[in-house]
Amino acid sequence: MNFVHVGLALAGVAAVAIPIIIHLLFRQRRKPIDWGAMRFLLEAYRRSRHRMRLEQWLLLAIRCLVLALLGLALARPLLSDSALPLGPGSRxxxxxxxxxxxxxxxxxxxxxxxxxxxxxxxxxxxxxxxxxxxxxxxxxxxxxxxxxxxxxxxxxxxxxxxxxxxxxxxxxxxxxxxxxxxxxxxxxxxxxxxxxxxxxxxxxxxxxxxxxxxxxxxxxxxxxxxxxxxxxxxPVANVQVVSIDSKRRVALAGATDLSGQFTVHLRRVGDVSEEALSTVRLNAEPLPSPDPISVRWARGQSEAAVDMRLDLRGVDPGEVIVTAAIDRDALAADNARYNVLEVRDVLRVAVLDRREFGRPGDLASFPSGSWFRRALDPGSGSQISVTDIDPASIDRAAMRRLQAAVLTRPDLVTEDGWRVLREFVDGGGMLWIEPAEQDRVATWTDRATTALELNWRWAREAANVGEDDSGVALADEQPKSDLLSLLGSELTDLTKPVRVLRTLPVEEGVEEDSIVLRLADGTPWMMWMTAGGSSRGGLIVYLSSAAHLDWTTLPAKPFMVALVHEVVRQGVGHAHEQRELSPGDAIAGGLPLGAASLVGPGGTRLTVLTRDGAATLDRPISQAGVYEVLDERSASLGRIGVNVEPDAGRTExxxxxxxxxxxxxxxxxxxxxxxxxxxxxxxxxTWGEISLALLLTALALALLETLLARWFSHGLRRDLETGGLDTDRYSLASTFATEGRPA
Amino acid sequence: MPDTSLQTDDYLSPATLARMGAFELRARMVVEGIRSGMHESPYYGFSVEFAQHRQYVQGDDIRHLDWKVFGRSDKLYLKQYEQETNLDVVLLVDSSGSMRFGTYEATIEDGSKRIWRKFDHATALGAAVSFLALQQQDRVGMVVFADGVRSLVNRSSAQGHWRQIVSALNTHPVEEQTSIGRCVDQALGKVTNRVLFVIISDFFDDLDQIRSAMARVRHRGHDLILLQVLDRQEMRFDFRTPAPFEGMELEGKLNLDPRSLRQAYLEILSEHCKSLEKLARGFHFDYQRIDTHDSIGPVLSHFLARRMAQGRRGRG
Structure with missing residues (x-):
């Protein structure tokens, strides 16, 4: 038996001595009664001795037991299964x-x-x-x-x-x-x-x-x-497909560029002590699959990358699910990875510029918007469709059809126009902003900062850069930006002839990894940002010089076309990039606007809920695979790939x-x-508590003691017999009074 | 001196008698009580005048055999003559240890409490009975006894003899057991004529010995009155708390819960008293139980009435 309070249990046992001590103390202190009829008392005692002794011992035992039980009950004893009379305690x-x-x-x-x-x-x-x-x-x-x-x-x-x-x-x-x-x-x-x-x-x-x-x-x-x-x-040997990186995030149908190029990254975890062979397959229905590529793992090798190419000729516009898979091994779920490639027939780009009618002047007066139109659509066969929109009357409906917009006259954009631009960006559009060529003191920057929730703080006035009229060249070592990553080693040659004469710089808030181009003096010249930190996509690119020869020689250089095309192509890819989801995710922030549910492998349906403005799923995603995004009318909004976190499949x-x-x-x-x-x-x-049972027993014993004590002293017996206390029932005095006393 | 406005019962009540510190005064109070009730009380002498034949029993004096009856019936009868002389009364007063017991608590003149014991009640009774007998010109003797005879007053009817009796009664009980048989034997040895013995005691003695004593008294042709003095608490035994009880005749000490023993005790005491009374009736002796909390007047009156009735029946 165990006790919750051992001290109380000991006190309960010690309390047994209380009735005995009380008995002894009172015995010592009682004054003797001189009794004349002692011979009869002795005789009565002799006759009743055994009964009285039994009664006294019984009462003493009950009193001691009551105190002991009370002490034990307060100590909260725990009895093992076998000792519990009413069955085992629960575990x-x-x-x-x-x-x-x-x-x-x-x-x-x-x-x-x-x-x-x-x-x-x-x-x-x-x-x-x-x-x-x-x-x-x-x-x-x-x-x-x-x-x-x-x-x-x-x-x-x-x-x-x-x-x-x-x-x-x-x-x-x-x-x-x-x-x-x-x-x-x-x-x-x-x-x-x-x-x-x-x-x-x-x-x-x-x-x-x-x-x-x-x-x-x-x-x-x-x-x-x-x-x-x-x-x-x-450890268990396990090879994982860690990622599929495409050269172009947005592919153009029929393009023969790098749109179909992918790099598949593999990782080997667990037992890497042996040589092994993995075969990588790329699949993008309905496109023909390229030939599988084998990766031979050397002993101790844990990472590998494979370049593979899809032939996008003849592909229809839309989404293509690209799957990279390897042979089955210890874990199946991380043997495949899914990527959604967006294929478009044409990129729709608007130039937000006010057209100046009349004969264009010399190159020095050529407006910025015209340079952009020419750069975006340099000739026949271009897959970029350019439209003009006046910046003072930006049309919401027109903007919805666009993937990118180049804002050359931000000074003409109204507050409502800025709000439309914010919606455009939030919807996955790419917005290229540059200072107006007329800018001396830029007042539009405040409205832009507020509407787009930008962290940038612009300089108030445009200023010439460089110590003389020749301006500043671009830095020889440019940042490794995704937007220009495909230019590769050609970037240095392209940027070298460009001079920058005048800028409206961003003085604060530019993060290092968001810089696309930098001037030779280290000043950021081109940078990008997401609107309001939005998780839905959208991209804002800012070039701090207007495409005007008063500001920079860029429009007249070959880099202009390459820069505009790469930034627009890659920028639109970034802007449309959907956040990759993983099993366990319950946040649906990367889903397209209007998404109401997801339907995954095996018909698993997850409902998109909106709580406090944030989209969440009714339960976390549990399986990797391709999920179709549906709106409220069950119309498809596209597909997304759900890929396992590579670390989940580590088998060391x-x-x-x-x-x-x-x-x-x-x-x-x-x-x-x-x-x-x-x-x-x-x-x-196991242990069960019996405090309540002990308390009830003690109570019952106390009641029994009271009744027995009264019974033994004949009080109760008389009560039962006479219905009241008749003290004279055995009294000789009463007998004498009735028999012998004269009237 | 006692208040003259007192009634007879007041004179003879323990409350009044206990107030008298000196035994002499107490005896006087008893006498005053008897006198004040004389004109209306049926107090008669103890002389019992009747003649009869009694069957001879072994040990009887053959001088009193009625030879005529023997001649006619061939049976031996003693011829008992009418006695013209007064009766001799011998009081036997128990002064054993148990007579010290008492629970009646009286307030005496100085305001202090005094316990009225069984022995006090017995001596008051003795003084009263002896006074009544002397009033009838009877000779009165007295024996104070316990385990044996402690003091003795010879029979006499002389004037002033009552003072001797009272003086002898002015004693205290001793821590001795009661031995009625021995005392009666000693008293019988001192009398030759017919005597009325009056034993005033609690009779806490062996019933067999008492029976033997009664038989001897009857055998000698004497008469006997048993006045059993008991305290009311002895007859009720209604103690409520456990306590040690100590015997007054050196029986020892006993720790007990009186409530648990009350029934058995009262049954035994009741049995003893009933047996005693039955014994007395069996020998045609008078028996009277007296509560020390009651006045002795009514008891005396009742006793004498019964005694008178018996005398008349005997003469008739």
Whole structure:
């Protein structure tokens, strides 16, 4: 027997002495009564001695017992199963099952780690008694409490367990244990012993040992026993498709440029000690697949990249799902990766410039808008369609049909116009802004900053750059910007002839990685930004000189056409870029406007909810694959690829010592007996509290003592016999009075 | 001196008698009580005048055999003559340890409390009975006894003899057991003529010994009156709290809860008293139980009335 308060139990036992002490003290202090009829008293005592002694011992025993029971009850004793008269006390079992991507690793019998863990969990449940309660938590991110609070309906828990499927997400053991810890702390008053089973193979994808566990059971006042399954001892070789990078984010149908070029990155994790061979296949229905490419892994090699090309000739405009896949290995989910390639027949670009009618003057007076028109559409066969829009009357409907817009006269844009431009950017458009060639003092910058929620702070006045009229050249070493990445080594040659004479610079707020071009003096000349930090896409590019020869020699140089085309092509790709989703994601920020649901592999449907202005999914994505985005009328808005996080599929074995040290931060863990999963339960004695029973017994005994004491002193007996206290019933005086006294 | 406005019962009540510190005064109070009630009380002498035949029993003096009856019936009868002389009365007053017991608490003149004991009640009774007998010109003797005879007053009807009796009664009980048989034997040894013995005691003695004593008294042709003096608490035994009880005749100490023993005790005491009374009736002796919390007047009156009725029946 254990006690919650041992001190009170000892006090209860000591209290047994109280009636005896009281008896002895009063015995000493009582004054003797001289009694004449002692011979009759002695005779009465002789006759009643045995009965009286029995009565006195019985009363003393009951009184002592009452005090002892009260003390024991207050000490809250705990009795083991076998000692409990009314059956065993209940236990609480938490089952934390790793169903992350790494749990799909199969063994020699083609049984996955998850299937093995489910079997172990089922064995544990089947060994429980009916009064035991079970909770079930799946540890794949985001963790899910499938059964909590703990329930006695073992069949329901088993049903949840057998339906548990592997997720394509990493395992978050820390979050799962924290959930268990929270559940335990909510039931602190429950004295039942708690068993926490953590069933995982502890591959690198299941446990990030670099982050210490936050879930703490060490300080728990309750009797919590922690049991973890044995970590896998050997790493498992696994090759992953980590990414597919396309040269052009937006492909033009029939183009023969770099639109169809892709780089597939591979990673080998787990056992890399042996040579291996992987075959990479690229597929983009209905386009013909290029020939597979084999990657021969050398010993110790863990990364590889493969360039592959799709023939986009004859492809219709729309979305093409590009899938890079390798042969089946230990983990299937990370053997493929999905990318959505946007194919357009033409790019629609507007030049937001006020047309000046009449004969154009010499090149020096050539307006900025004209330079852009020529650069965008240099001749026949161009796949860029250019339209003109007056900046003072920007039409919302017209803007919707565009993919990009070049604003050469921001000084003419009204406040409403800025709002339309903001909507255009938020809708995935690319906006190129440059100062108006007429600008001396720029007043439009404030309106632009407000409307587009830009962090940039422009200089108020345009200023000449350089110490003489020749201006400043562009820097020889330009930043590695994605917008100009395809120019490669040609960039230096193209930028060399360009001189910059005048700029309206951005003085603050330019982040280093957003700089596209830089002047020789280091001043950012071209930069980009997303509007208001929007996650929906959209891109704003700013060139701090107007395309006018008073500002720069760029329009008259070959770099003008290359710059405009690359920035527009790549910029539109960036602007339309959808955020890549992963299993476990519940945030739908990267989805197109109007998205109402997602339909994934096997017809899995996820509903898009809008809460506090943010789009979320009704439940996290669990499977990788291609998902179709539907609007409220179930019309398709396009498709997106959901790809696993590569780290989720890491199959390096972490080792028992490391896992033990990692788990040890949260409490004292013991390994699960692989032969008998329920061994820890069988060896444990459970305890039930019997305070209430003891209190009731003490109360009943106290009542019994009162009745017996009264019965033994004949008070109760007389009450029962006469219905009242008749003190003269045995009195000789009354007899004498009635018999012998004269009238 | 007692208040003259007192009634007879007042004179003879324990409350009044206990107020008299000196025994002499108490005896006088008893006498005053008897006198004040004389004109209306049926107090008669103890002389019992009747003649009869009694069957001979072994040990009787054969000088009194009626030979005529023997001649006619061939049976031995003693011839008992009418006695013209007065009756001799011998009082036997118990002064054993148990007679010290009392629970009646009276307030005496100085305001202090005084316990009225069984022995006080017995001596008051003795003084009253002896006074009544002397008033009838009877000779009165007295024995104060416990385990044996402690003091003795020879029979006499002389003037002033009552003072001797009262003086002898002015003593205290001793821590001795009651031995009525021995005392009666000693008293019988000192009388030759017919005597009325009056034993005033609680009779906390062995019933067999009492029976033997009665038989001897009857055998000698004497008469006997048993006045059993008991305290009311002895007859009720209604103690409420556990306490040690200590015997007054060196029986020792006993720790007990009186409530648990009350029934058994009262049954035994009741049985003893009923047996005693039955014994007395069996020998045609008078028996009277007296509560120390009651006045002795009504008891005396009742007793003498019964005694008178018996005398008449005997003469008739």
């Amino acid at each position: 609480v079992v938490y089952l934390v099952v790793d169903n992350g991507l790494a749990s799909t690793v199969t063994d020699g019998q083609n049984q996955s780690a998850l299937q093995r863990h489910v079997q172990e969990a089922s064995q544990i449940i089947s060994s429980l008694k009916a009064s035991d309660r079970v909770a079930l938590v799946s540890a794949a991110r985001p963790i899910e409490a499938l059964v909590d609070p703990p329930a006695v309906d073992h069949a329901a828990v088993l049903a949840n367990l057998t339906e548990l499927k592997a997720s394509h997400t990493p395992t978050d053991i820390d979050a799962a244990l924290s959930r268990v810890r929270e559940s335990i702390s909510l039931r602190e008053s429950d004295p039942s012993p708690v068993f926490v089973y953590l069933l995982s193979d502890f591959y690198a994808g299941s446990a990030d040992l670099t982050r210490p566990l936050a879930a703490r059971f060490i300080d728990d006042k309750r009797n919590v026993k922690l049991i973890a399954s044995q970590p896998a001892t050997a 074995a972490l080792g028992a010592a490391q896992v033990n040290e990692w788990l040890g931060a949260s409490g004292s863990w013991q390994w699960l007996d692989t032969n008998d999963s329920a061994a820890a339960l069988a060896g444990e004695t």
